[in-house]
Amino acid sequence: MANTFHFDLVSPEKIAFSGEVEQVDVPGVEGDFGVLAGHSPFVASIRPGILNVTVNGKHEKIIVLGGLAEVSDKGLTVLADTATSLAELDRVAFAKQIEEMEAALKDEEPGNALDRAITRIDHFKAIQLHVTSTGMH
Secondary structure, three states: OOOOOOEEOOOOOOOOEEEOEEEHHHHHHOOOOOOOOOOOEEEEEEEEEEEEEEEOOOEEEEEEEEEEEEEOOOOOEEOOOOOHHHHOOOHHHHHHHHHHHHHHHHHOOOOOOHHHHHHHHHHHHHHHHHHOOOOOO
């Protein structure tokens, strides 16, 4: 495989992915970014979103709920708070989690914490919309 690099996706529960890939698109806090072989080294925070992994021309979508991404001369490592493939996602439990997050908003005082909570819910809802509207379930 020409133009590939090593990619590890690790969460506290498991190694969700480890292998040679052609491209990884990552939902970054400061904007989504793509990584190809030979990418410049850097570290970035990731937000809840869908990580797209390209292997042998096929795309695998994995939900990540925050964490860190590091590009180095050894490849890309993503340390995710949670990593779940779309096939493994319990959509009912995910929807319930969003409802619980929304219910908790009423107890928040206006300010930075409330703003962060709303932003996190928005990211979760974007994932939910993608999963339910694209036939990717």
